[in-house]
Amino acid sequence: KEKRKRTAFHFAAEKSDNSNLKWLVKELGSDCLTVPDKYGNMAVHLAAQHQPVDSLQFIFDQIAAEMFSLKNNRGETPTDVVESNRCRTDQSAKRAWISSTQPQLEASRPPAGSSAPTAASAGPEGPPLLERWDAVRLIGRGAFGEVHEVRTDTGVTCAAKTLRLPVQLGDELPSVSTEIHRAIESERNLCRLRHPNVVRFLHIAQPEPATVVVFMELLDGRSLERFIDNKPLDELTIRDFSEQICRALLYLHSRQPPVIHRDINCSNIIVCADNTRIKLIDFGLSIKLEQSVSHMSASTQAPKGTLNFMAPELLGAGESDSVQYSRESDIWAFGCSVFQMASGARPFANAKSMLGMAKLIDRKGAPALPDGRSAELQDFYSRCTAMDRRRRKAAQELLEQEFLRKNL
Numbered sequence: 001k002e003k004r005k006r007t008a009f010h011f012a013a014e015k016s017d018n019s020n021l022k023w024l025v026k027e028l029g030s031d032c033l034t035v036p037d038k039y040g041n042m043a044v045h046l047a048a049q050h051q052p053v054d055s056l057q058f059i060f061d062q063i064a065a066e067m068f069s070l071k072n073n074r075g076e077t078p079t080d081v082v083e084s085n086r087c088r089t090d091q092s093a094k095r096a097w098i099s100s101t102q103p104q105l106e107a108s109r110p111p112a113g114s115s116a117p118t119a120a121s122a123g124p125e126g127p128p129l130l131e132r133w134d135a136v137r138l139i140g141r142g143a144f145g146e147v148h149e150v151r152t153d154t155g156v157t158c159a160a161k162t163l164r165l166p167v168q169l170g171d172e173l174p175s176v177s178t179e180i181h182r183a184i185e186s187e188r189n190l191c192r193l194r195h196p197n198v199v200r201f202l203h204i205a206q207p208e209p210a211t212v213v214v215f216m217e218l219l220d221g222r223s224l225e226r227f228i229d230n231k232p233l234d235e236l237t238i239r240d241f242s243e244q245i246c247r248a249l250l251y252l253h254s255r256q257p258p259v260i261h262r263d264i265n266c267s268n269i270i271v272c273a274d275n276t277r278i279k280l281i282d283f284g285l286s287i288k289l290e291q292s293v294s295h296m297s298a299s300t301q302a303p304k305g306t307l308n309f310m311a312p313e314l315l316g317a318g319e320s321d322s323v324q325y326s327r328e329s330d331i332w333a334f335g336c337s338v339f340q341m342a343s344g345a346r347p348f349a350n351a352k353s354m355l356g357m358a359k360l361i362d363r364k365g366a367p368a369l370p371d372g373r374s375a376e377l378q379d380f381y382s383r384c385t386a387m388d389r390r391r392r393k394a395a396q397e398l399l400e401q402e403f404l405r406k407n408l
């Protein structure tokens with residue numbers, strides 16, 4: 001159908017139900033949602049015209065903020081299509097959905113007053129290359145380096161995480177540098193992510209052979225770990241935060257290629273200053289980069305990450321096996337975050353070594369949630385922390401459907 005530039009996605013989006021559209025996205029990836037036909041209409045414009053409101057949510061979960069700025073040849077965005085008299089189904093429900101979703105996006109933009117590029121103005125690779133930046137204040141320290149608030153020579157105020165990678169005696173510095181550079185290149189797609197529950201990555205630089213600086217949107221808030229502060233959260237808050245984390249994971253996992261976080265835990269989830277919005281940070285970039293250096297040094301390929309949140313299949317990986325981070329290992333770690341929200345403590349709080357953790361999980365599986373939590377939350381938690389990876393995968397799909405139904 002190249003001549004008329006119509007794809008299966010356009011036909012699927014013109015139907016009054018969205019099952020075909022969902023199936024196509026699952027099989028072929030979300031990029032096809034933004035292919036224009038000869039009128040410049042993309043699947044999202046047609047869904048806004050013909051399909052129920054949950055299609056808008058579905059598309060939003062795939063391409064997030066982008067869906068509001070896509071224009072057809074008449075200059076219409078999907079919002080304009082909903083407002084037009086061509087929209088004959090669910091018009092008021094779609095209007096309500098748009099007006100509740102757009103403020104979320106506003107909140108995900110870089111802070112006002114900074115000249116950080118907005119989702120609309122930044123190129124796919126983020127802002128122009130940064131030559132220099134000055135630290136304004138230290139925000140905190142992690143295992144590999146520190147996070148500063150910085151101001152760049154391009155006038156951007158943002159957060160910069162400096163990662164100093166462990167170079168071993170005998171490593172060839174130029175080869176390490178090249179290897180790290182290669183790893184960074186494969187992570188450039190992080191700068192394309194746009195989602196209200198995912199920190200905006202602006203740029204990744206390598207100022208020295210074994211030093212990487214990751215520039216991000218500067219967040220005002222505190223980690224979920226500090227928000228929990230060893231005290232269980234109420235169930236409504238747990239559900240709300242879990243839903244936001246699921247939406248972020250769903251968005252990341254349905255990228256092509258999928259983005260795996262690799263280090264979901266309560267210190268890598270930020271609760272913004274309004275105490276309602278949460279955002280994922282960090283993306284295990286240090287894990288990925290350190291692995292590229294470990295690979296150079298022929299040292300261990302054991303999985304890195306936060307021990308208490310590590311999926312059983314990662315713990316089982318010996319030095320000779322390759323470590324398989326996956327959507328399912330992210331779901332397990334997410335389940336562990338639910339445990340911490342519900343109990344106030346990290347799961348497996350006494351685990352000290354990988355072997356100890358592996359034995360513990362083998363014997364007992366994930367710990368039970370404390371009494372007093374609803375059967376629904378128990379069920380949700382046990383799906384996420386199922387030992388069987390396929391059950392965890394199914395759990396994510398189920399959550400997606402339940403959240404969509406709840407929103408309707």
Ligand SMILES: Nc1ncnc2c1ncn2[C@@H]1O[C@H](COP(=O)(O)OP(=O)(O)OP(=O)(O)O)[C@@H](O)[C@H]1O
Binds near residue numbers: 147219286
């Ligand atoms: N984009 C950001 N905006 C504001 N604060 C941030 C941002 N990213 C990280 N932080 C904060 O900076 C501090 C240090 O973060 P960092 O990620 O280095 O710690 P960490 O999770 O212990 O690190 P690692 O997992 O690499 O060992 C934390 O308090 C974190 O909440």
